[in-house]
Amino acid sequence: MQNGKRRIGVRISSNLSNHSGTNLSTSAQSDSSNIVKATECPICGLELPNLSALNDHLDVTHFNDNEKIHKRQDSINSWLTRTLNGASALQMKAAQRLWRMEPYEQNGDSSGAVGLEATKLTDSLVVKNHWQPEVPDMVCHDPMCDKLLNFINGHIHCRKCGYIFCNFHSMYQIKLSIHATYDSENGFWCRVCRECYEGRPGYNDSNGLIRSRFQTFETFRKPLADKRRIEFLRLSKRMKKLEELWTSENVSMLDALLLNKAKRLEQSIVHWQDDSVVQICPECNNSFTLTRRRRHCRLCGRVICRFCVLEISLPQHPQPLLICMSCNQNYFRNVLYQTERSKSLGYIRHIEHLQVFRQAMVNYYRLYEDSLSELLSGEIITEATLKIVKDRRKKFLELCVKYDGTMKKIANHPSSNDAEEQFKQNVVNEAKRYLQETILRLQAIPYHLQVGQAWTSESERELEKKKEQVEKKQEELMQTRIVLEEQVFLVENMIEDAKAKRKFSEVETLLSSLAPLHEEIHSITEKIHDLDLFDI
Amino acid sequence: MASNTAPKNVVTINQKLVLLGDSAVGKSSLVLRFVKDQFDDYRESTIGAAFLTQTLPIDENTSVKLEIWDTAGQERYKSLAPMYYRNANCAIVVYDITQAASLEKAKSWIKELQRQAPEGIVIALAGNKLDLAQERRAVEKADAEAYAAEANLLFFETSAKTAENVNELFTAIAKKLPLEDKLNQARGAVNRGVNLSEARPAAQPSGSCSC
Numbered sequence: 001m002q003n004g005k006r007r008i009g010v011r012i013s014s015n016l017s018n019h020s021g022t023n024l025s026t027s028a029q030s031d032s033s034n035i036v037k038a039t040e041c042p043i044c045g046l047e048l049p050n051l052s053a054l055n056d057h058l059d060v061t062h063f064n065d066n067e068k069i070h071k072r073q074d075s076i077n078s079w080l081t082r083t084l085n086g087a088s089a090l091q092m093k094a095a096q097r098l099w100r101m102e103p104y105e106q107n108g109d110s111s112g113a114v115g116l117e118a119t120k121l122t123d124s125l126v127v128k129n130h131w132q133p134e135v136p137d138m139v140c141h142d143p144m145c146d147k148l149l150n151f152i153n154g155h156i157h158c159r160k161c162g163y164i165f166c167n168f169h170s171m172y173q174i175k176l177s178i179h180a181t182y183d184s185e186n187g188f189w190c191r192v193c194r195e196c197y198e199g200r201p202g203y204n205d206s207n208g209l210i211r212s213r214f215q216t217f218e219t220f221r222k223p224l225a226d227k228r229r230i231e232f233l234r235l236s237k238r239m240k241k242l243e244e245l246w247t248s249e250n251v252s253m254l255d256a257l258l259l260n261k262a263k264r265l266e267q268s269i270v271h272w273q274d275d276s277v278v279q280i281c282p283e284c285n286n287s288f289t290l291t292r293r294r295r296h297c298r299l300c301g302r303v304i305c306r307f308c309v310l311e312i313s314l315p316q317h318p319q320p321l322l323i324c325m326s327c328n329q330n331y332f333r334n335v336l337y338q339t340e341r342s343k344s345l346g347y348i349r350h351i352e353h354l355q356v357f358r359q360a361m362v363n364y365y366r367l368y369e370d371s372l373s374e375l376l377s378g379e380i381i382t383e384a385t386l387k388i389v390k391d392r393r394k395k396f397l398e399l400c401v402k403y404d405g406t407m408k409k410i411a412n413h414p415s416s417n418d419a420e421e422q423f424k425q426n427v428v429n430e431a432k433r434y435l436q437e438t439i440l441r442l443q444a445i446p447y448h449l450q451v452g453q454a455w456t457s458e459s460e461r462e463l464e465k466k467k468e469q470v471e472k473k474q475e476e477l478m479q480t481r482i483v484l485e486e487q488v489f490l491v492e493n494m495i496e497d498a499k500a501k502r503k504f505s506e507v508e509t510l511l512s513s514l515a516p517l518h519e520e521i522h523s524i525t526e527k528i529h530d531l532d533l534f535d536i
Numbered sequence: 537m538a539s540n541t542a543p544k545n546v547v548t549i550n551q552k553l554v555l556l557g558d559s560a561v562g563k564s565s566l567v568l569r570f571v572k573d574q575f576d577d578y579r580e581s582t583i584g585a586a587f588l589t590q591t592l593p594i595d596e597n598t599s600v601k602l603e604i605w606d607t608a609g610q611e612r613y614k615s616l617a618p619m620y621y622r623n624a625n626c627a628i629v630v631y632d633i634t635q636a637a638s639l640e641k642a643k644s645w646i647k648e649l650q651r652q653a654p655e656g657i658v659i660a661l662a663g664n665k666l667d668l669a670q671e672r673r674a675v676e677k678a679d680a681e682a683y684a685a686e687a688n689l690l691f692f693e694t695s696a697k698t699a700e701n702v703n704e705l706f707t708a709i710a711k712k713l714p715l716e717d718k719l720n721q722a723r724g725a726v727n728r729g730v731n732l733s734e735a736r737p738a739a740q741p742s743g744s745c746s747c
Contacts, residue, residue, distance in 0.1 A: 480615040487584040487616055494587055506589055509550070509603050513587075516619050 125188055126180050130162040140166040142193065158193035165193050172197035228330070235299050235331040241269045242298060246316045262319070270301040283308035283325050297324035299331060347413040347424065350406050354431055357403040361438060364399060368392040368442075393442075400439060407431040474531045481524045488517050545597055547722045549715055553602045554620045556649070557630035558641035559609030562664040565696035566630060567606045570706050575697050582608040585616055592710045598719060600710045621649055626658040626709050631680075633663040633693060634672040639680060646687060658712050660690035662705055667695040 039048045043062050048054040132141075138149045141163035149155035154167030160180055174197055175187030182200045197203070245265055275294050280287045281304050288294050292305045304324045311320035312332075323332075371389045411428045415421040491510055498506040555563040564582050568574050571590045586606040593599040605620040607613065621627055627649055631642040642661060649659055661684045663675060677693055684691035690708050694701040 479612070483584070483613055483615055484619075487619070490584045491587070503589075505550075505601075506587070506603075509589075510587060513605075513620075516622065520619060 125178050126159050126176050126190055127178060128157075128162075130180060131157045132163050134164065138164060140164070140169055142166070142169040142195075145169050156191060158196055159190035160192045160196040163193065169193055174200055231330055232334050235327060236335075238269050238299050239331060242266070242321065243314060243316065245269070246318065266298055270299065272296045272301045273303045275303060278303040281305035281308055295322055297327055298322050299327040300324060347410045350410045350413070351427055353406050354403065354410070354427075357399055357406065358434065361396060361399045361403065364392060364396040365438065365442070368396055396442070400435060403431070403435060407435070470531055474528055477524050477528050477531070481521055481528070484517055484521045484524070488514065488521070491517070546593075546599055547597060547719060548591065548599050548601050549718050549722065550601045550603060551625040551710070551713055552605070552620075552623065553626045553628065553709070554605045554607065554617070554624040555628050555630060556607060556617055556621065556642075556645045557609055558632070558635070558638040559611075561609065561630045561632040561635070561638050561642075562696050563609060563628075563630045564606050566628070566662065566664060566694060566702060566705075567604055569696040569699055569702045571604070573699070575699075581610060582606060584608055584613060585620055590706075592706060594710055594715075598715070600713065600715070602706065602710070617645075618652065621653045621657075624653065624657060625713060626660070627653065628660045628662050628705070628709070629689075630662045630664050631675070632665050633675045633677075633680075634665055634668050636674045639663075639675050643683070646689065650687075656714060658690070658709055659687075660692065660705060660709050661687075662691075663693040664696060666693045666700055667697045669693075 039050055039054045040046070041048060041054060041057055041062075043058075046057065048057055134155065138155070139145070140147045140149060140153070141158075142165055145166060145168070147153045147166045147168075149164055149166060154170070155164050156167060156170035157164055158170055159176055160174070160182070162180075170191055170193050172192050172194055173189045174182060174192050175184055176190040176192070177183035177187045180190075182196075184202075273296065278288075278294070281292070282302065283304050284307065286292055286305060288305060292307065294303050295306045295309045296302070297304060297309070298321050302324060308325055310323045310325065310328050312323050313320045368389065371385070371392055375385055375389055407428055410424055410431075413424065415424055491514055495507055495510045498504075498510060555567060557563050559581060564579055564586065565575060567586075567588055568576065568579075571588045585608065588604045588606065589601060590604065591599050591601045605624070607617050607620060629642045629645045629649070631638040646659060646661070649657065661680065663677070663680055680693075681691050683689075690705075690712060692701045692705040692708070694705055696702060
């Protein structure tokens, strides 16, 4: 019997190792009275007469629990797969829908056309001169598709990029402006390729549209905030008076002993609420009794019970000051907040500077761009206008330097903890990103701009052409230089190899062959450099 | 080669040879056959310019050590060729007898050599892949030969695969090289034994530029 019990106990403990709160295994080893007490099924809580009954119960009732859980997991998994499949099929369905010319979205109400028919109507509106010319035997431009473009597979120009696709790969619609650029507000629905569809701004934007509700919030919040501020001001005024109460000349410390006198003094600051008016404490809603005595808050004058009062000791006061909870909240917490806030971190100032600089940079950038475009569109360039442009550019660059300096100051500021470090890092990174972006965008003043020269589109085109040539030349030279450098590398390897094989006569020849290569590289580098100068 | 063991009698003259031609005509294969007597059916295209040497006896007392620069035929490496033919003593321009375009390319190389390379450079025209002549010949031997005669070039049709005419080609070049001056120079240096004042030319008999 003893043996049997122990066996059962051990078995239960192994069965229930996942369930906390059971001490069956230990109890089985101790005495039998404990065992009897503990015969409650730990899974369903059923009371059982003895251990063997519990054992049977576990075997019969809960044996399949694990399997059940597995089954449920399986069903969840299959549900997930089903849903996923459904979701991926959705795209196909959408495409089919479009193909069947069901109402998709229409361009205007008057057209009456639906689906792809509707997109056809817009053809006359959106520019077409960027369209890829049609040649026989073309295949779909989609990199994953090799369908021949013909009547069966279709040959559709993507209205945005202008390449030709098969029917299937041009089954997307986005709104385009008449210049064939994405325009979500005023554009027309046009048929486009997948790349243009997915490449439009905001397609992969997981944040969605961000709409600031701060204005609404602020107007909503303003009355309350104002009320609080007024309350705080009132309380702080009273507090100041209270602090000065015992330091003023006509009050001696002796008066503090006379309770009446003290009370009168304190009452002179705020009117105390009449005791009889208040029956229950406004803070805790308990009625006043002999032990729950009435107290007056020295700041607001309200009656509260003695349990809801805070005692605050002030340096000049003979007695601690009694303050109610709400005044504590309204005044002291606020004071604490204010002091914490005014204790501004050293670099917070710099961050504020960054913002100021940034604003100024934006302004100057715009000014510079405006004046430059004005200069380029204007007929005659005068000394004065050119100077304005130059000045603005210079000013902008100065601002950039300052911005950079401030950014570095922030980065070098020691931080007290990880969170602060992280914060600073983020600020600096963002600043860096902004700076790089703006500098990169900054247009140089064209070097050929000279006083008195008329700026015509012809000369522009000519220069454009020249520039292109220069760039091409430069590209070629770069390529040549790369080839030569590769050869130097190869020859150096050969030299190593020859040395290793002790073929010193070869080493000599190879070494002498390096010299012309180096010379050539040098001369090409100089040429590239010259072209660079020309570019500037 | 036995003469190499008795260096006192043999004078070795270094000569620079450069191989030019369109890509995939078999320049590297020719060199490989000549230097190592090997052939590789699937050779990767050359990168930059490869360097090999081979000594070739001309007569009992003289041998020529060819320093061969095997340039890559691909367009990308076009700028590399002048580095090597600028001070070469001889050049082999290779074309593929199964590709008519490669002969045109070879002609343009020859023109470039005649214009840019040092005077007196020995140029040989080699029509490679002779083993394919039966099935796929695209350039008639007579045409190429006529061109070579007109431009005063050595001409061979070779096959790196079967080794036909490969050694003949290189030997013919070596024989045609104007070696007399150098030979005399070198011989003189050797005959006079130790002569400090003229030690320099003896030390550098190759003096790679012959012009």
